[in-house]
Amino acid sequence: MNARRLCTALWLLLPFIHLHAAELTLELGTHSQRLSSAQLLAHPQAQTVEIRDDVSYKRSMRYRAVPLAALLQGVQPGDHLQLVASDGFAAELSAAPALSQTGSQAWLAIEDPAQPWPPLGAGKPSAGPFYLVWQNPAASQIGPEQWPFQLASIRTLAPVAQRFPQLLPAADASPTVQAGFAQYQKNCMACHRLNGAGDSQFGPDLNIPHNPTEYFSSDFLRRYIREPQSLRRWPQGKMPGFTLEVMSEAQLSELLEYLQHMAGRKVQP
Numbered sequence: 001m002n003a004r005r006l007c008t009a010l011w012l013l014l015p016f017i018h019l020h021a022a023e024l025t026l027e028l029g030t031h032s033q034r035l036s037s038a039q040l041l042a043h044p045q046a047q048t049v050e051i052r053d054d055v056s057y058k059r060s061m062r063y064r065a066v067p068l069a070a071l072l073q074g075v076q077p078g079d080h081l082q083l084v085a086s087d088g089f090a091a092e093l094s095a096a097p098a099l100s101q102t103g104s105q106a107w108l109a110i111e112d113p114a115q116p117w118p119p120l121g122a123g124k125p126s127a128g129p130f131y132l133v134w135q136n137p138a139a140s141q142i143g144p145e146q147w148p149f150q151l152a153s154i155r156t157l158a159p160v161a162q163r164f165p166q167l168l169p170a171a172d173a174s175p176t177v178q179a180g181f182a183q184y185q186k187n188c189m190a191c192h193r194l195n196g197a198g199d200s201q202f203g204p205d206l207n208i209p210h211n212p213t214e215y216f217s218s219d220f221l222r223r224y225i226r227e228p229q230s231l232r233r234w235p236q237g238k239m240p241g242f243t244l245e246v247m248s249e250a251q252l253s254e255l256l257e258y259l260q261h262m263a264g265r266k267v268q269p
Contacts, residue, residue: 022129024108027155031073037129040110045070049107051133055147056120063109063133069099071108071154080159083132083148088201091132091148091190092160096140103139108132108151125150143246145190160185164197166267173261180258183251187242195267203239211263213256222252 023034040046043066054061075081077096084090098106111117111128119126127149134142161168167184169177184194191203206212212221223230225247228239247255 022111024130024151025153025155026071026073027153028073028075029156035071037110037113040066040108040130041112043070046110049109049133049135051107051109051135054133055144056127056131056149057118061133063107063131064112065107065109065133068106068108068132069101072099075099075156079156082155082157082199083151084153084155084199085148086150086152089148089190090198090200090202091146092185093146095156097142100140104137104142105135106132107135120149143186144240144242145187148190160189166195166197167262169258169261170265174257176254176257177261179251180254180256180261183247183255184258187247187255191239194262195265197267206259207262207266208268211259211266213260213263218256221256225252225255 022037024040025034026032041064046064046066049063049065051061051063053059072081072095075095075098077094077099079095081093081095081098082090083093097104100106109127109131111126111130117126117128130151131149132147132151134147137143137146157163167181169181188194188206189198189200191200192198192206193200194206195208196205212224216224225242227241229241242252
């Protein structure tokens with residue numbers, strides 16, 4: 001086999017090599033471990049689950065999966081989780097719904113190298129090797145940002161307000177602004193930083209150098225959040241639209257109040 005054919009063969013094998021070598025890192029307080037795809041597929045609680053209205057694939061999907069609660073050794077409902085994807089997406093989540101045995105149920109889906117999942121789109125990889133999926137997500141108000149795919153690590157951390165005081169509204173901020181801070185944590189923080197604060201490496205900062213409320217009119221900003229590519233269309237655009245089912249008009253108003261409030265509280269990173 002000449003060098004060119006060898007390189008081509010290795011390139012074709014890369015996705016399968018990646019799947020075989022895939023590991024999920026768990027950093028749960030003093031407990032830390034790495035689990036391979038093979039270990040997770042052989043987990044005693046692994047089973048086949050059906051996920052209706054899968055957030056990433058936009059249809060029903062079936063996965064080999066382990067209850068997330070079975071992997072969260074020593075984690076308590078009051079703890080805070082961060083789930084980081086290989087592309088820098090960093091979802092923040094209270095541990096309570098992840099541990100719940102009723103209502104919403106969280107599953108870690110594991111991609112089997114022998115039965116790879118479909119790609120997420122033309123020229124895109126699959127959601128694997130690890131993907132957090134939910135049954136009955138509405139019961140715990142789980143939004144699309146709490147479905148991280150290509151998951152690389154899960155860890156317990158202090159709550160967002162303790163880790164990043166740069167994100168906090170003023171002490172005398174209105175209840176609407178405080179509610180908007182909660183919406184920011186749920187819907188924006190997985191992709192964006194604000195005042196340089198956050199762990200995501202995915203999207204731009206929402207306050208430095210300029211806050212979107214400073215260069216979008218209110219109507220256009222609402223439209224942009226609902227359907228980003230209706231205003232800015234480009235092939236690399238990755239921001240999802242936030243439908244009424246994900247974020248009500250009242251919740252969107254709360255988020256915009258928070259962003260506008262933070263435009264007056266810039267902190268240079």
